[in-house]
Amino acid sequence: MGKITLVLGGTKTGKTSFAQNSAQEIQDTESGSEVLYIATARVLDEEMADRVKKHIASRPSSWKTWEKSRELHVELSQQSSGCSAVILDCLTMLMTNIILDQGEEAERDEVQKIVEQEIELLITACKTIDANIFIISNQVENGLVSPTYLGRLFQDLSGLLHQYIARNADHVYLMTAGIPQKLK
Numbered sequence: 001m002g003k004i005t006l007v008l009g010g011t012k013t014g015k016t017s018f019a020q021n022s023a024q025e026i027q028d029t030e031s032g033s034e035v036l037y038i039a040t041a042r043v044l045d046e047e048m049a050d051r052v053k054k055h056i057a058s059r060p061s062s063w064k065t066w067e068k069s070r071e072l073h074v075e076l077s078q079q080s081s082g083c084s085a086v087i088l089d090c091l092t093m094l095m096t097n098i099i100l101d102q103g104e105e106a107e108r109d110e111v112q113k114i115v116e117q118e119i120e121l122l123i124t125a126c127k128t129i130d131a132n133i134f135i136i137s138n139q140v141e142n143g144l145v146s147p148t149y150l151g152r153l154f155q156d157l158s159g160l161l162h163q164y165i166a167r168n169a170d171h172v173y174l175m176t177a178g179i180p181q182k183l184k
Contacts, residue, residue, distance in 0.1 A: 001127065002086075002133060003132045004123070004127070004135065004171075005170065005173065006137065006166055007134055007137070007175060008138075008173065008174050009174060009175030013175040013178065014175045014180075016090075016136060017178070018173065022134060023086075023087055024060070027085055033082065034062075036085070036131070037064065037086075037089065038065075038066050038068060038089065039052070039055070039068075040089065040093045041093045064079075069097045070098060070101070072088070072094070073121040076122070084132065085134070086132070088134065091135050092138040092154075094118075095157055098114060099111055099154060099157070104150060111153060112157060115161070116157075116164075119161050119165070138158075139174070140154065143155075171184055
């Protein structure tokens with residue numbers, strides 16, 4: 001079985017570069033293996049489209065890309081077949097997709113239950129694949145408390161899910177100014 005590595009950090013702290021370099025090192029040591037890049041972002045505006053283009057340009061064109069905004073657990077095993085490394089970029093975008101799909105009027109407890117269930121299914125699926133998986137996530141719970149309901153819900157769920165994934169991960173890194181700090 002592969003290992004689960006959680007890569008946390010703020011915006012533009014080097015999370016993706018760290019995961020990509022780590023995945024490339026793994027691929028280089030395993031002849032004939034592939035890397036799967038899971039992109040969870042939904043492109044809803046021009047700024048996000050530009051971000052996606054930069055992410056695509058930053059990784060080798062030989063890597064497989066799987067664009068999926070929800071329910072990754074359903075096809076993870078099939079999609080990662082033959083891969084030595086998988087990069088999930090990113091968990092916070094995946095959580096955003098789940099929260100927004102429930103609508104602004106959704107009950108907090110119900111949204112939390114749906115998000116937790118989907119992430120638990122994802123982690124269970126991650127534990128069954130042979131590839132090493134790097135889960136990238138923005139650490140948003142260190143900042144000020146959001147003034148909006150959805151913002152507070154997002155921050156709270158991020159903190160809770162980061163704890164859950166960290167407990168289930170083999171390794172946890174915190175990125176600061178491009179420097180990885182190993183926490184576990």
